Amino acid sequence: MKHNLTIALKSQSIAIERFLRVVRHRGFELHNLQLTMVNDQYHVEMSVDSDKPIYLLTTQLSKLIDVKDVIVNDKQHTAVAI
Amino acid sequence: MTGAELTIDLLAKHGVNEVFGYPGGAIMPIYDALYGAPVKHYLTRHEQGAGFAAVGFARSTGKLGVCFATSGPGATNLITALADAMMDSVPLLAITGQVPTAAIGSDAFQEVDVLGMSLSCTKHSYMVERAEDLAEILQEAMHLAQSGRPGPVLVDIPKDIQMAQVPFKPWLAADEYLPELDLAQVAIANQLLHDAKQPVAYIGGGVQAANAQNELMQFLTKTQMPAVSTLKALGSVMPQYEYDLGMLGMHGGQAANIAVQECDVLVCIGARFDDRVTGNLAKFAAKAKIIHLDIDAAEVGKRKSAQASLIADLKTSLPALDGVLTPTQWREHNKAMMLKHAWRYDYPGEKVFAPYLLNQLSQRMPQTGVVCCDVGQHQMWVAQHMKFNHPSNHLSSGGAGTMGFGLPAAIGAQVARPNDFVITVSGDGSIMMNIQELATIRRNNLPVKILILDNQRLGMVRQWQELFFDGRYSETNLSDNPDFVQLAGVFGIPGQTITKATEVDDAITALVNSEGPYILHACIDDKENVWPLVPPGAANDEMMTEKA
Numbered sequence: 111m112k113h114n115l116t117i118a119l120k121s122q123s124i125a126i127e128r129f130l131r132v133v134r135h136r137g138f139e140l141h142n143l144q145l146t147m148v149n150d151q152y153h154v155e156m157s158v159d160s161d162k163p164i165y166l167l168t169t170q171l172s173k174l175i176d177v178k179d180v181i182v183n184d185k186q187h188t189a190v191a192i
Numbered sequence: 193m194t195g196a197e198l199t200i201d202l203l204a205k206h207g208v209n210e211v212f213g214y215p216g217g218a219i220m221p222i223y224d225a226l227y228g229a230p231v232k233h234y235l236t237r238h239e240q241g242a243g244f245a246a247v248g249f250a251r252s253t254g255k256l257g258v259c260f261a262t263s264g265p266g267a268t269n270l271i272t273a274l275a276d277a278m279m280d281s282v283p284l285l286a287i288t289g290q291v292p293t294a295a296i297g298s299d300a301f302q303e304v305d306v307l308g309m310s311l312s313c314t315k316h317s318y319m320v321e322r323a324e325d326l327a328e329i330l331q332e333a334m335h336l337a338q339s340g341r342p343g344p345v346l347v348d349i350p351k352d353i354q355m356a357q358v359p360f361k362p363w364l365a366a367d368e369y370l371p372e373l374d375l376a377q378v379a380i381a382n383q384l385l386h387d388a389k390q391p392v393a394y395i396g397g398g399v400q401a402a403n404a405q406n407e408l409m410q411f412l413t414k415t416q417m418p419a420v421s422t423l424k425a426l427g428s429v430m431p432q433y434e435y436d437l438g439m440l441g442m443h444g445g446q447a448a449n450i451a452v453q454e455c456d457v458l459v460c461i462g463a464r465f466d467d468r469v470t471g472n473l474a475k476f477a478a479k480a481k482i483i484h485l486d487i488d489a490a491e492v493g494k495r496k497s498a499q500a501s502l503i504a505d506l507k508t509s510l511p512a513l514d515g516v517l518t519p520t521q522w523r524e525h526n527k528a529m530m531l532k533h534a535w536r537y538d539y540p541g542e543k544v545f546a547p548y549l550l551n552q553l554s555q556r557m558p559q560t561g562v563v564c565c566d567v568g569q570h571q572m573w574v575a576q577h578m579k580f581n582h583p584s585n586h587l588s589s590g591g592a593g594t595m596g597f598g599l600p601a602a603i604g605a606q607v608a609r610p611n612d613f614v615i616t617v618s619g620d621g622s623i624m625m626n627i628q629e630l631a632t633i634r635r636n637n638l639p640v641k642i643l644i645l646d647n648q649r650l651g652m653v654r655q656w657q658e659l660f661f662d663g664r665y666s667e668t669n670l671s672d673n674p675d676f677v678q679l680a681g682v683f684g685i686p687g688q689t690i691t692k693a694t695e696v697d698d699a700i701t702a703l704v705n706s707e708g709p710y711i712l713h714a715c716i717d718d719k720e721n722v723w724p725l726v727p728p729g730a731a732n733d734e735m736m737t738e739k740a
Contacts, residue, residue, distance in 0.1 A: 127311060173488070175336065
């Protein structure tokens with residue numbers, strides 16, 4: 111199932127590597143990624159696909175120190191923020 | 193003050209009095225700052241040894257463990273210890289030297305992208321890019337390693353930043369986001385507890401991480417609930433607790449595994465439904481409603497859905513549970529099951545029976561002693577046949593299952609607790625993985641005891657080859673092992689070899705009474721297996737036993 115996420119990240123390139131590693135390792139296929147700098151933070155719009163429930167990814171991403179915010183934009187999902 | 197001096201100064205200010213490491217080119221300024229500093233450095237003989245010594249230090253005390261390594265191979269040698277600490281949630285700070293900033297990315301001598309390598313095996317990691325950031329990064333790193341769910345943090349410091357003049361900036365930890373206990377979930381959990389006829393408490397390593405043994409025992413004492421433990425949790429439930437069923441899982445006791453399979457409510461306390469615990473997940477506690485207590489929201493629902501989730505520090509969540517007394521019939525049933533499936537030590541053979549030896553050792557060594565395991569059959573025998581009164585007294589590589597863990601972890605535990613009895617229980621395979629650390633024992637005259645259970649095999653792999661690979665014993669024969677007592681003797685460590693059951697009692701006496709380091713080399717039957725065993729894909733009540 112495809113999911114759209116919005117993520118706010120610390121503006122360091124290692125933060126991108128760190129969260130993308132988690133996306134891959136936790137079994138989510140990356141379909142789209144847009145990265146912009148907003149207010150000294152990376153703003154990421156991303157779509158991923160997996161047969162796993164999306165909370166298995168959002169809870170892992172939310173643990174990362176560099177990740178400031180994770181929001182699931184799917185209509186059927188309540189937004190998840192940390 | 194240079195970056196190197198600041199690093200040592202900050203460690204000392206944060207109460208770090210002992211570190212483990214190995215010097216090299218890119219970390220020389222830090223070693224220069226160590227010279228004459230109040231922080232005592234223990235030189236191991238391999239960076240992996242330093243990493244595991246720091247893990248042993250941390251796990252035996254609950255304090256931060258710290259290790260140093262140089263760039264390139266020094267740092268890569270630390271990676272296994274970082275992965276081990278990540279899997280077992282150990283508060284660890286690794287400081288690595290890096291080539292000078294200007295050389296980064298040029299494939300310089302001993303340059304490795306350690307920050308990149310650290311991503312999958314640390315809670316967080318840094319490479320210091322500006323000298324003015326060093327103080328803040330180090331303070332934040334020490335805080336992160338120990339806060340929330342603990343874990344390893346790596347700080348990679350380029351050599352030029354170690355040598356630069358750096359400002360000290362005090363850093364105050366921001367209030368960490370800790371989830372507030374959801375009272376609606378607490379109410380659901382308590383209703384489940386009130387409705388339960390056959391509840392079981394499933395205890396994990398989170399109890400030690402949260403320093404919540406008291407809260408756990410208060411809950412168990414009130415509820416009298418049968419309790420099962422993961423490998424990492426052993427010692428969390430006090431040995432005198434009447435309904436302690438011991439370890440569950442692949443090599444767990446039958447009473448423990450059957451209780452979980454039969455229970456109607458499973459209270460998971462700081463555990464994570466690891467595959468070695470659950471066996472066939474779909475069949476694990478299939479009739480049970482789950483109450484899951486954990487500080488890490490990512491663990492709840494990761495492998496098994498929960499009907500109630502209490503995401504908070506166990507010191508907060510455990511007291512929120514009602515102390516509902518467990519029905520008598522269920523308690524008595526489990527006591528009867530414990531008796532029915534009690535371990536037996538009446539081994540008929542003339543050879544040394546490892547479970548008997550370990551059980552005797554457990555009874556005769558000081559209660560405050562620390563047992564550091566390696567990985568394999570002996571590790572499971574320790575878990576089955578030794579008793580612990582605190583998880584900091586049983587150090588075993590759980591999630592990562594790292595052979596070579598035991599000896600350096602024992603060094604770290606002995607440094608941390610110099611007045612306590614510390615022993616590594618190893619196998620003839622595992623001991624050779626970090627055997628160089630005998631030199632660290634000798635250099636520091638550490639009274640670490642060493643017990644090698646020697647079956648001249650990679651015993652656990654051999655067992656699986658026997659049971660599941662048609663007896664095709666591929667690369668598990670170690671009958672060309674060195675003479676371990678002679679080997680230890682080269683490092684000034686006395687000891688003895690035993691081969692017969694009749695020698696066990698006197699050998700334990702000699703081991704326990706030895707003042708300095710000592711090695712007991714016990715030769716056991718090469719065909720001895722660990723029982724019971726839940727075979728791959730089976731449910732936990734489908735255990736293979738010796739007679740099967």
